[in-house]
Amino acid sequence: DAGVIQSPRHEVTEMGQEVTLRCKPISGHNSLFWYRQTMMRGLELLIYFNNNVPIDDSGMPEDRFSAKMPNASFSTLKIQPSEPRDSAVYFCASAGGGKETQYFGPGTRLLVL
Amino acid sequence: DAKTTQPNSMESNEEEPVHLPCNHSTISGTDYIHWYRQLPSQGPEYVIHGLTSNVNNRMASLAIAEDRKSSTLILHRATLRDAAVYYCIPWAGTASKLTFGTGTRLQVTL
Numbered sequence: 001d002a003g004v005i006q007s008p009r010h011e012v013t014e015m016g017q018e019v020t021l022r023c024k025p026i027s028g029h030n031s032l033f034w035y036r037q038t039m040m041r042g043l044e045l046l047i048y049f050n051n052n053v054p055i056d057d058s059g060m061p062e063d064r065f066s067a068k069m070p071n072a073s074f075s076t077l078k079i080q081p082s083e084p085r086d087s088a089v090y091f092c093a094s095a096g097g098g099k100e101t102q103y104f105g106p107g108t109r110l111l112v113l
Numbered sequence: 114d115a116k117t118t119q120p121n122s123m124e125s126n127e128e129e130p131v132h133l134p135c136n137h138s139t140i141s142g143t144d145y146i147h148w149y150r151q152l153p154s155q156g157p158e159y160v161i162h163g164l165t166s167n168v169n170n171r172m173a174s175l176a177i178a179e180d181r182k183s184s185t186l187i188l189h190r191a192t193l194r195d196a197a198v199y200y201c202i203p204w205a206g207t208a209s210k211l212t213f214g215t216g217t218r219l220q221v222t223l
Binding site: 033035042043044045048056091093100101102103104105106107 | 147149151155156158159162200204206211212213214215
């Protein structure tokens with residue numbers, strides 16, 4: 001299995017632009033999680049889905065952030081408009097298949113200028 | 114969510130055992146105790162988990178206190194590749210949140 005796949009791996013954009021991060025979970029997993037990591041705040045959960053349905057989005061910072069999971073094999077995290085304080089590493093993780101563990105992707109390093 | 118307390122940092126010499134402690138005194142009866150680690154510039158990776166009994170796998174051992182209010186991750190022979198931040202996380206399973214604390218940064222020296 002290829003593991004959790006995230007794209008792009010690096011993204012540099014200017015303030016005000018729309019940013020879309022993509023995630024392909026491990027096949028057969030029914031839970032998907034989006035995290036953000038910064039030096040100041042550490043690793044924090046933004047939102048998670050179970051069977052493609054958002055279960056808890058209380059970690060989403062504000063209305064500029066939105067996440068979708070149109071099917072079991074794809075999810076997006078969108079920031080519109082982006083701001084410099086959104087600069088962070090964004091991780092996607094998936095879980096399921098009868099195993100009680102989360103598998104993380106390599107992350108997307110976002111820099112908003 | 115159950116709160117956890119871990120030392121900010123620990124040091125070990127290579128090829129020596131390392132005991133990483135974690136206090137989780139507010140853990141619920143159904144939460145498993147999970148350990149993850151994050152190597153530099155990588156996403157977190159699963160290490161081990163357990164409920165009540167001590168657990169062993171190829172990466173590490175997990176010793177759980179009888180009252181489940183604390184646990185210890187044991188790396189039997191630390192290597193330079195084990196240098197990472199180790200997170201102890203009580204977790205109810207795939208349908209619930211995994212909340213990372215600040216973890217313990219392990220340094221391994223020659």
